[in-house]
Amino acid sequence: MRNLKVPEMITDEKLIELYKQMWQIRFFEEKVDEFFAKGMIHGTTHLAVGQEASAAGACAVLEDRDKITSTHRGHGHCIAKGAEVNGMMAELFGRTTGYCKGKGGSMHIADVEKGNLGANGIVGGGIPLAVGAALTSKMKEEDYVVLCFFGDGASNEGSFHEAVNLASIWDLPVVFICENNQYGMSGPVKEMLNMENIADRAGAYGIPGNVVDGNDIIAVMNSVDEAVKHARGGNGPTLIEAKTYRWKGHSKSDAKKYRTREEEKEWRAKDPIIRLRDQLMEEAIFTQEDAEKLREEAKKEIEASVEFAKQSPEPTLDTLMEDVYA
Amino acid sequence: MRELTYLEAVREAMSQEMRENNDIFILGEDIGVYGGAFGVTRGMIEEFGPERIRNTPISESGITGAAVGSALTGMRPILELQFSDFITIAMDQLVNQAAKLRYMYGGKAQVPMVLRTPAGSGTGAAAQHSQSLEAWVAHVPGLKVIQPSTAYDVKGLLKAAIEDDNPVIFYEHKLLYKTKGEVPEESYSIPLGKADVKREGKDVTIVATAIMVHKALEAAENLMEEGIDVEVVDPRTLVPLDLDTIVDSVKKTSRLVVVHEAVKRGGYGGEIASAVAESEAFDYLDAPVKRLGGKEIPIPYNPDLEKATVPQVEDIIQAVKETLNKKIG
Ligand SMILES: Cc1ncc(C[n+]2csc(CCOP(=O)(O)OP(=O)(O)O)c2C)c(N)n1
Ligand SMILES: [Mg+2]
Numbered sequence: 001m002r003n004l005k006v007p008e009m010i011t012d013e014k015l016i017e018l019y020k021q022m023w024q025i026r027f028f029e030e031k032v033d034e035f036f037a038k039g040m041i042h043g044t045t046h047l048a049v050g051q052e053a054s055a056a057g058a059c060a061v062l063e064d065r066d067k068i069t070s071t072h073r074g075h076g077h078c079i080a081k082g083a084e085v086n087g088m089m090a091e092l093f094g095r096t097t098g099y100c101k102g103k104g105g106s107m108h109i110a111d112v113e114k115g116n117l118g119a120n121g122i123v124g125g126g127i128p129l130a131v132g133a134a135l136t137s138k139m140k141e142e143d144y145v146v147l148c149f150f151g152d153g154a155s156n157e158g159s160f161h162e163a164v165n166l167a168s169i170w171d172l173p174v175v176f177i178c179e180n181n182q183y184g185m186s187g188p189v190k191e192m193l194n195m196e197n198i199a200d201r202a203g204a205y206g207i208p209g210n211v212v213d214g215n216d217i218i219a220v221m222n223s224v225d226e227a228v229k230h231a232r233g234g235n236g237p238t239l240i241e242a243k244t245y246r247w248k249g250h251s252k253s254d255a256k257k258y259r260t261r262e263e264e265k266e267w268r269a270k271d272p273i274i275r276l277r278d279q280l281m282e283e284a285i286f287t288q289e290d291a292e293k294l295r296e297e298a299k300k301e302i303e304a305s306v307e308f309a310k311q312s313p314e315p316t317l318d319t320l321m322e323d324v325y326a
Numbered sequence: 327m328r329e330l331t332y333l334e335a336v337r338e339a340m341s342q343e344m345r346e347n348n349d350i351f352i353l354g355e356d357i358g359v360y361g362g363a364f365g366v367t368r369g370m371i372e373e374f375g376p377e378r379i380r381n382t383p384i385s386e387s388g389i390t391g392a393a394v395g396s397a398l399t400g401m402r403p404i405l406e407l408q409f410s411d412f413i414t415i416a417m418d419q420l421v422n423q424a425a426k427l428r429y430m431y432g433g434k435a436q437v438p439m440v441l442r443t444p445a446g447s448g449t450g451a452a453a454q455h456s457q458s459l460e461a462w463v464a465h466v467p468g469l470k471v472i473q474p475s476t477a478y479d480v481k482g483l484l485k486a487a488i489e490d491d492n493p494v495i496f497y498e499h500k501l502l503y504k505t506k507g508e509v510p511e512e513s514y515s516i517p518l519g520k521a522d523v524k525r526e527g528k529d530v531t532i533v534a535t536a537i538m539v540h541k542a543l544e545a546a547e548n549l550m551e552e553g554i555d556v557e558v559v560d561p562r563t564l565v566p567l568d569l570d571t572i573v574d575s576v577k578k579t580s581r582l583v584v585v586h587e588a589v590k591r592g593g594y595g596g597e598i599a600s601a602v603a604e605s606e607a608f609d610y611l612d613a614p615v616k617r618l619g620g621k622e623i624p625i626p627y628n629p630d631l632e633k634a635t636v637p638q639v640e641d642i643i644q645a646v647k648e649t650l651n652k653k654i655g
Contacts, residue, residue, distance in 0.1 A: 258359050
């Protein structure tokens with residue numbers, strides 16, 4: 001076909017859809033950012049602007065039955081795994097139509113039906129859960145793979161090391177994908193671990209480790225596809241490190257004193273969405289006008305989700321004690 | 327007198343102690359240029375440098391153990407955990423190590439460390455960032471547990487905690503960080519195990535902790551308009567607990583309401599209520615003891631639900647009135 005080498009299930013239509021999906025993620029995050037700045041949303045949030053390619057690319061190669069575990073910076077993962085933006089926005093507004101009926105908020109959105117086992121407020125908290133879900137897949141022969149998202153910071157939690165080792169000795173179908181956005185809350189990767197690549201930690205557990213450019217959706221898809229096949233074939237887990245960058249502050253208030261404006265500018269120049277757009281135009285998969293139209297559509301969908309959220313009812317106090325026990 | 331916020335008082339206590347004693351250092355996540363998750367250590371790395379304001383990886387178990395080990399061998403660490411919910415990850419190092427080493431070693435060792443950590447709900451941070459788990463650690467012999475409620479108290483209690491030769495869990499309530507109060511510039515310490523009567527009254531005793539001290543005081547103001555005179559006792563330290571002050575107050579008022587934000591079931595209020603029941607104050611009680619605590623649910627995100635989860639001023643007023651209307655025997 002063309003110069004773009006993509007996994008076999010990725011059609012042109014899928015590439016176009018992914019382009020739009022990345023804009024959905026970005027517009028969703030920007031809306032949320034705006035609402036927090038205006039004090040319209042309660043609590044805190046962690047935005048994935050700049051990291052759209054790792055979420056969209058990794059989930060693109062999954063089957064519907066596959067599962068993911070996510071993080072506090074999870075809106076992008078959620079959209080990429082097929083969630084409805086209406087239910088996500090409504091959750092941020094604390095409404096009954098939200099994914100968690102207004103009880104979870106930004107850090108806890110889960111879409112269990114679509115295989116998203118949830119965002120997580122505990123750094124590293126989702127990693128052992130992914131391993132457990134993969135154990136179910138193996139024991140019940142359900143043939144699904146679990147894609148486990150986590151950050152560079154999380155790779156310093158004991159939970160990461162214990163979980164990866166378990167997945168390795170039990171040959172579980174997990175793909176660990178570390179989105180290395182260069183910082184924890186403020187702690188730079190360069191100071192928080194003494195090695196160049198987090199993927200090299202795979203060697204300590206006897207599993208393959210790969211580094212990919214996390215701002216290149218094509219590279220992410222190829223790498224995750226290979227790891228998913230490896231896992232589905234019964235060969236156990238892989239650790240992928242997607243190098244990327246978060247454009248915004250860590251959470252809603254962050255003076256970003258721990259990094260330079262030059263560094264931010266350098267990474268903004270590596271915008272993953274523009275990169276895919278240029279590739280698709282070069283391959284004549286779409287035109288600039290198509291691209292513009294898709295971007296507008298994505299924007300409108302996010303705006304519609306805001307309307308949906310605002311018109312949704314607030315939970316009543318009689319729901320307070322519901323859902324503590326099964 | 328000069329006013330400081332609760333947050334500034336915490337910072338001032340640490341800075342003053344660190345200037346006096348080089349063995350004191352702080353370790354924690356993002357405590358350097360970022361200034362900590364709530365900004366408590368802001369500016370400290372500039373004064374004390376990265377050796378003593380030690381920015382750590384996100385490794386709660388490891389950094390807690392490192393604090394314990396360094397305390398065991400002559401340092402006096404102050405460990406900051408970003409949210410008290412994450413104490414669950416540090417629990418083995420606290421409960422099986424820090425709390426027991428001295429006793430197990432026949433008194434031949436000590437672990438002089440302070441674990442500071444923000445607790446409580448009210449910020450919309452939901453179930454994994456809003457808990458009040460102080461009863462967990464209060465249950466463990468060998469740990470001391472402090473819950474300061476004012477800027478004045480937090481400064482004096484933190485100095486005492488740093489000077490103490492035992493592991494101390496020091497809870498800072500997030501909603502109190504911005505509250506202001508008069509705080510002396512010089513360093514001073516408030517002894518651990520000394521309750522404070524925050525308001526004198528004769529009709530009902532409210533024992534309240536942390537943020538609930540303020541809610542109890544507000545309730546007391548409202549009740550005064552109806553001629554009900556409430557005494558508010560702030561234990562300040564759960565371990566050691568100043569039972570004498572509480573017992574004396576109950577002997578005076580004959581009625582007791584205990585209120586905390588933590589989930590009521592298994593909460594520390596049960597300990598206070600039963601200690602009073604076992605004491606000489608029992609004979610003075612004119613009504614059953616009333617306990618108020620958080621509902622038995624994880625903290626929800628929606629602001630109205632979140633509020634309804636923990637006791638509010640109105641609930642305290644209600645509880646006081648119920649206590650006044652009930653009689654024993
Ligand atoms: C156990 C635990 N420790 C600390 C925190 C506070 N915290 C939230 S996000 C974060 C940084 C996480 O860094 P990383 O894993 O790299 O993810 P990123 O935020 O960069 O996406 C920290 C320290 C937490 N939520 N849970
Ligand atoms: Mg990171």
